[in-house]
Amino acid sequence: MIRFENVTKIYKTDGHRRTILERVSLTLKPGISYGILGINGAGKSTTMRMIGGTEEPTSGKIKRALRVSWPLGFGGGFHPMMTGRDNVIFVARVYGEDPKRVLDYVEDFSELGSYLDVPIRTYSSGMSQRLAFGMSMAIPFDCYLIDEVTAVGDARFQRRCSEVFAERRQTADVIMVSHSMETIREWCSQGIVLINGRAIIYEDVNDAIEVYRRLNA
CATH class of the missing domain: 3.40.50.300 (P-loop containing nucleotide triphosphate hydrolases)
Incomplete structure (x- = not known):
């Protein structure tokens, strides 16, 4: 409530x-x-x-x-001077989640590869969205906030995002x-x-x- x-x-x-x-x-x-x-x-x-x-x-x-989640796919809370990996670990700890589990999930989902180990300030907007969406899905929430639905990545990645979020919606509100x-x-x-x-x-x-x-x- x-x-x-x-x-x-x-x-x-x-x-x-x-x-x-x-x-x-x-x-x-x-x-x-x-x-x-x-x-x-x-x-x-x-x-x-x-x-x-x-x-x-x-x-x-x-x-x-x-x-309650942050707005879905929002990466404005990431520190631009830190690597993607360090940002993921930091956010996981803030939410009381196992950093290794969250990192493994985001690493697999975002498909950023070695870019996880470079500062976020070097990311393209698409890369930042991939990281942010993966982070949003890695941590379970009771209610997800969505400020406009934005397309992330290519058609294949968009389908994957839709499938994962449809699964989350079975147990969460929007x-x-x-x-x-x-x-x-x-x-x-x-x-x-x-x-x-x-x-x-x-x-x-x-x-x-x-x-x-x-x-x-």
Whole structure:
């Protein structure tokens, strides 16, 4: 379960005040996958980062009674001066996982070979995505965060990613941001619409999509 308790999120830049969430209280239940919807600038990615714990609310609390991933395939937490191998070992230890098991998995999955032993700053974007996705799959989570589905690698590698993640989804929930309503409908059963600082849960994702479409009309 993920619970928002009177959560407010405000950005102040150049004398302007922008409210993303204002005194929002809601509960995201286990066993349900949610799509986060809203017009551009509504705060979808910000809300996702707060759920993941990489960004704090301005006030209020977000409580998590389950293990939540970083956004799927996100490699922004890797240290660019460290090798891929050292980054994998470090992240495994942070999450209390066996470093050797995680490293063996990522090494096999990412197919980076000797590049695991060079600094990440030398990686191409495709190599970084391979490492990040492999890392995401190596550590089991109760809930996976997805901020847009991105294609990783060639067609063969993409199929492998899809197969592995489909396996993970059998025992894990998803919270997703996507501009594709078909993707939201495919992956999620309920929707959260962000509008004017509020977050409204719709128990039928189709109702959330209809509200989103009216907002964009």
